[in-house]
Amino acid sequence: MNKLLQYILDYAEVWALFIPMGVLLFNRQQPKFMKPVIIYLWLALLLDVCIDTIMTYNDMNLGPLISNNYLYNLHSMMRFICFSYFFLLLDLSFYQKILRVLPFISVLFVVINFGFVKGENLFDFGKLSGNLLTAEAYLLLIGCIIYYLARLKEEVPVMSGGKGFWVITGISFYVVINFFVFLFYDAAFQLYKQTKDQLVNYMWNFHNIAYIILCIFLAKAFYVQNSVRYRHA
Numbered sequence: 494m495n496k497l498l499q500y501i502l503d504y505a506e507v508w509a510l511f512i513p514m515g516v517l518l519f520n521r522q523q524p525k526f527m528k529p530v531i532i533y534l535w536l537a538l539l540l541d542v543c544i545d546t547i548m549t550y551n552d553m554n555l556g557p558l559i560s561n562n563y564l565y566n567l568h569s570m571m572r573f574i575c576f577s578y579f580f581l582l583l584d585l586s587f588y589q590k591i592l593r594v595l596p597f598i599s600v601l602f603v604v605i606n607f608g609f610v611k612g613e614n615l616f617d618f619g620k621l622s623g624n625l626l627t628a629e630a631y632l633l634l635i636g637c638i639i640y641y642l643a644r645l646k647e648e649v650p651v652m653s654g655g656k657g658f659w660v661i662t663g664i665s666f667y668v669v670i671n672f673f674v675f676l677f678y679d680a681a682f683q684l685y686k687q688t689k690d691q692l693v694n695y696m697w698n699f700h701n702i703a704y705i706i707l708c709i710f711l712a713k714a715f716y717v718q719n720s721v722r723y724r725h726a
Contacts, residue, residue: 503548505701506541510534513711520715523656526582530660530711533575540568560618566625567615573599573629576664580636583657585643592639595632602628620682626675630668637665656714663710670703 501508514534517523523531547561577599580592606624607615613622640661674696681693 499698502698502701504545505705507538507545509701509705509708510538510541512705512708513715514538516712516715523715526579527656527660527714529575529579529582530714533572534711536571536575537568540564540571544568562618562621563616565621566617569622569626569629570603573633576633577636579660580640583640585640586647588639588643592636595636599628599632620679623675623677623679623682626678627672630672630675633664634668634672637661637668656717659710659714659717663707663714666710667703667707670706671700674700 517531517534544561544564547559547564550559574596577592577596580595581589585592603615603625606613606622606628610624613624615622640657644658678693678696681690681696684690685693
């Protein structure tokens with residue numbers, strides 16, 4: 494039973510995406526600010542299928558080792574771009590200027606991290622970049638906090654149940670759960686290489702559970718009717 498559960502979790506990054514995509518199939522009319530979320534789902538499906546295909550290939554020992562780590566790096570950057578654009582489309586009035594700064598901070602971090610930090614390589618086949626994933630989680634969390642602050646400032650009930658609320662809540666769960674997973678992932682990976690300690694695999698199980706939660710919230714966002722004005726989403 495444990496092996497079956499682990500198998501399900503191992504492939505969660507693919508099958509979980511079909512939860513929101515299935516709901517979207519029957520609720521195709523979505524407001525403009527949901528388009529970056531839809532784009533994210535399709536790009537994530539493409540990358541995650543490649544990631545899991547490589548993982549399966551390696552597990553079956555069909556040939557020389559192929560790494561999928563660099564695809565996680567690309568996925569992280571793509572996810573930040575899509576959700577950053579989503580934040581901007583919500584038009585959060587006073588906080589809009591802050592949201593516009595986040596992409597520039599992200600670009601600056603990527604340049605410094607992969608250009609000047611020793612051992613960091615965007616297309617590293619040996620490991621994924623814990624620094625990149627941690628920075629992405631941190632910046633997305635800032636965006637989520639700004640959304641909640643904007644809603645409170647404009648006296649719109651936070652639990653109004655609009656589409657934007659469910660997307661932001663899903664992102665919040667994902668980044669809060671995974672921030673420390675990403676922060677300590679490199680150390681856990683080095684421990685695995687030296688001692689074959691399985692901590693790194695257990696940590697990634699938490700990531701996959703958080704990913705499932707994110708997809709459920711995205712599905713909810715596609716399903717509900719927007720109960721508040723467009724700019725508040």
